[in-house]
Amino acid sequence: MSKFADILIDPAIVKRATRGDAKAHEILYRAFSAPVYSVCLRFTRVPAQAEDLLQETFIEVIRKISQFRGDAPVGIWIRRIAVSKALMFLRSAWHARGQSLDDDWEEITFDGRASAAGSQQHDQAMDLDAALADLPAVGRTVVWLHDVEGYTHKEIAGLMGKTESFSKSQLSRAYQRLRPMLGAEIEREDAESAMQSSILSSC
Amino acid sequence: MTEHELQDDEMNSGLSIAERDVFHAALAELEDTVPPRDVWRRIEAQARAEGLFKHRVAEGTKWFAGTGIAAAVVLAVLNIPFANTVVDSGGGNISATPPVSVANGNTTPTNLSALMVQSQQIERDLRALPGQPSLVRASTAATIEEIENRIATIDFWLSHPEVQMSPDQTEIYWRERVRLMNSLLNLRRAQAQRMAF
Numbered sequence: 001m002s003k004f005a006d007i008l009i010d011p012a013i014v015k016r017a018t019r020g021d022a023k024a025h026e027i028l029y030r031a032f033s034a035p036v037y038s039v040c041l042r043f044t045r046v047p048a049q050a051e052d053l054l055q056e057t058f059i060e061v062i063r064k065i066s067q068f069r070g071d072a073p074v075g076i077w078i079r080r081i082a083v084s085k086a087l088m089f090l091r092s093a094w095h096a097r098g099q100s101l102d103d104d105w106e107e108i109t110f111d112g113r114a115s116a117a118g119s120q121q122h123d124q125a126m127d128l129d130a131a132l133a134d135l136p137a138v139g140r141t142v143v144w145l146h147d148v149e150g151y152t153h154k155e156i157a158g159l160m161g162k163t164e165s166f167s168k169s170q171l172s173r174a175y176q177r178l179r180p181m182l183g184a185e186i187e188r189e190d191a192e193s194a195m196q197s198s199i200l201s202s203c
Numbered sequence: 204m205t206e207h208e209l210q211d212d213e214m215n216s217g218l219s220i221a222e223r224d225v226f227h228a229a230l231a232e233l234e235d236t237v238p239p240r241d242v243w244r245r246i247e248a249q250a251r252a253e254g255l256f257k258h259r260v261a262e263g264t265k266w267f268a269g270t271g272i273a274a275a276v277v278l279a280v281l282n283i284p285f286a287n288t289v290v291d292s293g294g295g296n297i298s299a300t301p302p303v304s305v306a307n308g309n310t311t312p313t314n315l316s317a318l319m320v321q322s323q324q325i326e327r328d329l330r331a332l333p334g335q336p337s338l339v340r341a342s343t344a345a346t347i348e349e350i351e352n353r354i355a356t357i358d359f360w361l362s363h364p365e366v367q368m369s370p371d372q373t374e375i376y377w378r379e380r381v382r383l384m385n386s387l388l389n390l391r392r393a394q395a396q397r398m399a400f
């Protein structure tokens with residue numbers, strides 16, 4: 001789950017950062033670079049793009065930290081910037097290809113390969129990383145925002161410039177794709193606990 | 204999330220409670236990915252170039268004390284007398300004059316912008332290379348670190364607002380920066396080629 005809220009930063013460090021102290025900013029970077037990079041990597045899947053987004057995020061942090069009021073943990077504030085940068089990147093990438101966010105699933109499902117191959121592959125083992133990577137970017141982003149970062153559909157809709165129905169529909173379609181893998185995992189867990197019970201009863 | 208929003212989300216999830224639990228447990232186990240080490244250097248360089256950091260003399264002095272050895276190496280490389288520069292290791296002031304004497308006046312006419320462009324190009328080339336391999340020979344790692352320290356020291360002198368440089372001094376520093384960046388690029392390219400085989 002989201003690491004941003006769990007990382008505690010001494011308020012004195014944040015105060016130093018607001019005064020433009022380079023060392024304090026480096027401490028913030030060391031604390032939050034991995035979660036920020038991970039979010040960017042989940043959204044883009046391309047390390048070079050995630051690195052650029054990480055850089056843009058922390059430059060924005062350095063520029064805007066004087067506006068940080070401390071109402072929420074600094075990590076949540078940094079996360080908001082990272083998510084906003086990553087979504088802006090996705091939107092511009094779609095825009096550059098003359099597509100809208102809604103085209104994302106069509107591109108994959110018309111292609112026909114991903115859903116069938118993905119389901120078969122993940123029937124065998126719980127490989128969530130691969131399963132998430134199989135999802136179209138928008139679906140994966142909605143799943144991540146909703147289930148990891150805890151955003152509501154209303155918030156996701158606001159971030160993506162779409163309706164709540166769009167967010168719900170993206171999540172639902174993503175879950176449909178993940179269900180075979182989740183079902184297989186439940187069966188595996190059930191089988192394991194049945195085996196443990198039978199071993200215990202035979203003792 | 205409010206109670207109503209939670210209920211709304213549950214109704215629209217499309218997953219059973221068991222599936223949802225398994226999914227959330229698996230998500231919780233996903234590890235964060237650590238970014239490459241050089242990203243902070245890029246951020247710091249950009250922030251300094253845009254004047255986003257406030258420079259304090261005392262901070263600069265402490266920073267310099269920490270990289271005193273690297274600075275000495277740079278001066279040796281530049282083969283320039285350590286003129287007019289006094290660094291008070293007890294936390295005093297840093298001299299406003301960089302460790303460069305232009306008394307010999309051997310510099311060519313300034314072509315600073317060309318050097319800056321060249322430097323940016325090399326930085327782009329470096330960024331385009333794949334990340335460093337996880338296994339690096341100790342001697343290569345030490346050389347890379349030494350070059351990076353030298354570049355950092357030069358950047359310090361070029362960006363510190365307390366340091367006053369003549370155009371000739373600035374050019375010497377930029378020229379040396381480009382030379383070091385080239386060395387770094389060659390080393391990293393060699394590494395990348397070894398990785399490819």
